[in-house]
Amino acid sequence: MANQQPACSDQAAADAVAALIERARAAQKIYQDYDQAAVDEVVTAVAWALMAPDHNRKLSEIAVSTTGLGNVKDKITKNHRKTLGLLRDLQYVKSVGVIDEQPDRGLVEIARPVGVVGAVVPSTNPVATPTNKTINALKGRNAIILAPSPKGQEVCALLLEYMHAELDRVGAPRDLIQQLPDPVSKATTHELMRQADLVVATGSQSNVRAAYSSGTPAIGVGSGNVPVIIDACADLDAAAAKISASKTFDNATSCSSENSLVIVDHVYDEFLIALQRHGGVLLDAKEKIRLREVMWREGKLDRAVIARSAAEVANAAGFTRPALQQARFLLVEEDGVGHDFPFSGEKLSPVLAIYREIDFDAACVRVNALLNFEGKGHSCGIHTSNDDHIRRLGLSMPVCRVIVNQAHAFANGGNFDNGLPFSLSMGCGTWGGNSISDNLNYRHYLNVTRIVHRIEAKEPKEEEFFADYWRKFHLREGGQTKSIQQESSDHFL
Numbered sequence: 001m002a003n004q005q006p007a008c009s010d011q012a013a014a015d016a017v018a019a020l021i022e023r024a025r026a027a028q029k030i031y032q033d034y035d036q037a038a039v040d041e042v043v044t045a046v047a048w049a050l051m052a053p054d055h056n057r058k059l060s061e062i063a064v065s066t067t068g069l070g071n072v073k074d075k076i077t078k079n080h081r082k083t084l085g086l087l088r089d090l091q092y093v094k095s096v097g098v099i100d101e102q103p104d105r106g107l108v109e110i111a112r113p114v115g116v117v118g119a120v121v122p123s124t125n126p127v128a129t130p131t132n133k134t135i136n137a138l139k140g141r142n143a144i145i146l147a148p149s150p151k152g153q154e155v156c157a158l159l160l161e162y163m164h165a166e167l168d169r170v171g172a173p174r175d176l177i178q179q180l181p182d183p184v185s186k187a188t189t190h191e192l193m194r195q196a197d198l199v200v201a202t203g204s205q206s207n208v209r210a211a212y213s214s215g216t217p218a219i220g221v222g223s224g225n226v227p228v229i230i231d232a233c234a235d236l237d238a239a240a241a242k243i244s245a246s247k248t249f250d251n252a253t254s255c256s257s258e259n260s261l262v263i264v265d266h267v268y269d270e271f272l273i274a275l276q277r278h279g280g281v282l283l284d285a286k287e288k289i290r291l292r293e294v295m296w297r298e299g300k301l302d303r304a305v306i307a308r309s310a311a312e313v314a315n316a317a318g319f320t321r322p323a324l325q326q327a328r329f330l331l332v333e334e335d336g337v338g339h340d341f342p343f344s345g346e347k348l349s350p351v352l353a354i355y356r357e358i359d360f361d362a363a364c365v366r367v368n369a370l371l372n373f374e375g376k377g378h379s380c381g382i383h384t385s386n387d388d389h390i391r392r393l394g395l396s397m398p399v400c401r402v403i404v405n406q407a408h409a410f411a412n413g414g415n416f417d418n419g420l421p422f423s424l425s426m427g428c429g430t431w432g433g434n435s436i437s438d439n440l441n442y443r444h445y446l447n448v449t450r451i452v453h454r455i456e457a458k459e460p461k462e463e464e465f466f467a468d469y470w471r472k473f474h475l476r477e478g479g480q481t482k483s484i485q486q487e488s489s490d491h492f493l
Helices: 008-031 036-051 053-067 072-090 128-139 150-170 186-195 205-212 236-252 265-277 285-295 310-316 360-373 387-396 463-473 480-491
Strands: 097-102 107-113 116-120 143-147 177-179 198-201 218-220 226-230 258-264 280-282 329-333 351-357 380-383 402-404 446-452
Touching: 008 116, 008 143, 008 177, 008 186, 036 053, 036 072, 036 128, 036 150, 053 072, 053 150, 072 128, 072 236, 116 128, 116 186, 128 143, 128 150, 143 186, 150 177, 186 198, 186 205, 198 205, 205 218, 226 236, 226 360, 236 258, 236 265, 236 329, 236 351, 236 380, 258 265, 258 360, 265 280, 265 351, 285 310, 285 329, 310 329, 351 360, 360 387, 380 387, 387 402
Parallel strands: 116 143, 116 198, 143 177, 198 218, 226 258, 226 380, 258 351, 280 329, 329 351, 380 402
Antiparallel strands: 097 107, 107 446
């Protein structure tokens, strides 16, 4: 917890949050004595609060009506699959008491709670994200206080109502899960960051930076801007189908949806046809200029087009061409990267920039440029059958995930056909200014105590490491160095 004190003008926010923290600590003190079976029952109960079909539909409807982002059908699917997948990940996982024993190393690991978690959640996923964070926190016997976006306040309050009903059913304290009072403000959100034991922040980079500077241990995640290579040996129709499904899902609210396609010249024309077959429509030069004017006003992505359908984006731009009115997603040919080429950045809408590159090497250069402009650390993808090309991306690109032959928005946050943890928060490592490089998961909500037993000493001889070095540079062997090692060993017995 940070030591700094709030300014007098923020005292009301500090007091309001302190009251929530006090209640959370009291509930967590009870909960930390639960055994594994009881904890898992709480996790199951809270998951059902969202997965109950009538709850999921109502929450999805309110989320879309209050935020204006995404669509109901896909939010229902997202809420269900993300929660079901998380339950799969957590099934049989130990998070109470001894979680690992390594007799050969003399180590015993014990899971301990972190305490009270402050969770900042975005308006793009105002139901799935807080549910994911809440379940992971509860798996670690923590309490959690949610800080929704102002537009997500109403749906978060209903979600909390459903969760509290399930906590009542299993006899767990309601105050294990709370949220900031209405209206949510920057002052109360920042106070939560200051007073909690751990902050997990998903959403705007301003919130992530605030979390890291709060003085409280924090886990933030980076921004997306996913580039995907279409290699010369790709299965073009399969790739187009996956990209179409991914880019249009929930109107591209996911930071993991494709933003740019980098297509190798040999298959460029054929792949454009495949994209059009799966609902993409290519804009002409005049339409591209008009769309740019509509999407970016005063240099910033306009919220009026974020997470809207392709038809809504086309209408906002005043397009009357029938094909654009019926498009599933819009394609824009681009040849530059950077602030003067806004289509090269994250668009959070069913709009895809497409680049034509002479070969795979040139495609890699372009992907690297896109990532260095925006989205560094997050992820990239490739459709190919060339294992060497896949490995090259993993060895060279500044990303924490390389998604291979998959629909990016579904795969990147964990899916039933890959091994990534189900999550809606993607760590981007030091490339993205983050403290983690994996998908945010239950392990990040645990403290681990290690009992350390003495084992048989396994001290190596210096010659094992230095013999070749000594010979190469004609350095002395033996003598004083060996006697120092012996003295050191005797000292620590």
